[in-house]
Amino acid sequence: MPDGVIPATSPYHAASLPQPRTDWTRDEVAALIALPFPELMFQAQSVHRARFDPTEIQISTLLSIKTGGCPEDCAYCPQSAMHEDGGVKASRLMAVEAVLKEARAARDAGAARFCMGAAWRSPKEHDLDTVCAMIEGVKGLGLETCVTLGMLDDRQAGRLRDAGLDYYNHNLDTSPEHYGAIISTRTYQDRLDTLAHVRDAGINVCCGGIVGMGEDDSDRAGLIASLASLPKHPESVPINLLVRVAGTPLAQAEPVDPIDFVRIIAAARITMPASRVRLAAGREDMTDEAQTLCFLAGANSIFYGEKLLTTPNPEASRDARLLARLGMHTSLSQH
Numbered sequence: 001m002p003d004g005v006i007p008a009t010s011p012y013h014a015a016s017l018p019q020p021r022t023d024w025t026r027d028e029v030a031a032l033i034a035l036p037f038p039e040l041m042f043q044a045q046s047v048h049r050a051r052f053d054p055t056e057i058q059i060s061t062l063l064s065i066k067t068g069g070c071p072e073d074c075a076y077c078p079q080s081a082m083h084e085d086g087g088v089k090a091s092r093l094m095a096v097e098a099v100l101k102e103a104r105a106a107r108d109a110g111a112a113r114f115c116m117g118a119a120w121r122s123p124k125e126h127d128l129d130t131v132c133a134m135i136e137g138v139k140g141l142g143l144e145t146c147v148t149l150g151m152l153d154d155r156q157a158g159r160l161r162d163a164g165l166d167y168y169n170h171n172l173d174t175s176p177e178h179y180g181a182i183i184s185t186r187t188y189q190d191r192l193d194t195l196a197h198v199r200d201a202g203i204n205v206c207c208g209g210i211v212g213m214g215e216d217d218s219d220r221a222g223l224i225a226s227l228a229s230l231p232k233h234p235e236s237v238p239i240n241l242l243v244r245v246a247g248t249p250l251a252q253a254e255p256v257d258p259i260d261f262v263r264i265i266a267a268a269r270i271t272m273p274a275s276r277v278r279l280a281a282g283r284e285d286m287t288d289e290a291q292t293l294c295f296l297a298g299a300n301s302i303f304y305g306e307k308l309l310t311t312p313n314p315e316a317s318r319d320a321r322l323l324a325r326l327g328m329h330t331s332l333s334q335h
Contacts, residue, residue: 017050017273024228024271026175030221032270033263041297044266047273048298056331057323058113058276058301060146061106065134066093066118066127072150072185074173075249076213076242079119093118096133103138109316110330111304113144115169115206121186122151132163139164146206146236151186151194157201167236168198169206175222178215199232207234208280211264212242212256220264228271236301237268237275241282258290262297269298276301288322295328 032040048054068091070079103114116134123131128149135145146167147160160168173179176188198205207230209223227237241261244251268277278301279294286294304316323329 020233020273021271022229022231022233024225026218026222026225029225029228029267029271030218032267033217033221033224037259037263040263040266044269044298045296047270048300051274052300053331054300055326055328056300057295057328058278059111059304059330060113060115060278060301061102061109061111062115062117062303063099063102063106064119065099065116065131066120067091068119070119070150071121073183074185075182076173076210076245078245078248080248093127093130096130096137099134100137100141103141103143106304107141107143109304111143112331113146113167114138114141115146115148115167115303117148117169118150120150122153123149123156128156128159132159135160135163135165139166148206151190152197154197154200157197157203161201161203165203167204167206169236169238170194170198171208171210171238171240172223172226173209174213174215175219176226177222178213178219182213195230204236205230205232205234206236206238208236208238208240208268208278210240210242210281211261212244212253212282213250214253221267224264224267224271227268233272233275235275236278237272238278238280239265239268239299240280241286243281243285258286258293262290262293265294265299266297278302288325291322292326295326 035043045054068079070077073080099116106114116131118131131147131149135147138145144166145164146169147165148169152168157168170191172188172191174182179188195205195207207227209227211220227234241256242250242253244253265277265279277299279291279299280303283291283302302319304319
């Protein structure tokens, strides 16, 4: 059994929790993912219950504050200016008060964190002024704040910290080996550099990836290993199921077997035991049963709201019904 994998006979006990490992290898993660499903789920639940209430789900809301026209060529993204058939028209950065109106509605609907995304390669100075005002306003409403603005340098990260930003989202997307098949306009190291600037500024990291972009099992293990071997694990780990958007290069990608997706959630939970593992994009196409398995595998955060940037998300009423059926509850706890 690979190092760090919990023996079935020795579930974690809260009194003797080890520090999370940051040296996971691709082979170790691949061995985890390949475990018999009942054993994998048992290990994931053991890790999850040692650090979290297994009946609690953290709620976040994501708003696109600047949509479309992005110069990057990410093959999955309809906001790329290179995918003109993706159906997304470029818009200007929203006004601060319009964003605060959305944030109030999210708070009143039960969100604990308000995430704001802009389709940029990196923010310009005058745009950063506006985003900082948004951050200050959202925090004033009692919400945690998260933004995703593309690449940052150390000075930009410092400005966001000074505005009170809680989390910065910047995903690795896939394994280092598969990355070149998905994006050519920025490197994997560019992404790692941005994450380092965010960490050095003292901002929490939200970083995950996407499953279903033509990667193989080894690449999926490589993504989780890359995340779990960062110098410090991301506080939030969004695991996205590819939303196949017409007009993008991945529109015809093969769908992912739901059990295979649950295995990735479980691997993320085991390798990053103290992180929030977020069931992110793609839930609109998941059955209630598939989502339930993801919760059992250790996912303990979701995005609430009808849209994730430009792609559909389940209606809040559907989420509320599912959580009620499962006897689960939402939380406003800080994490």
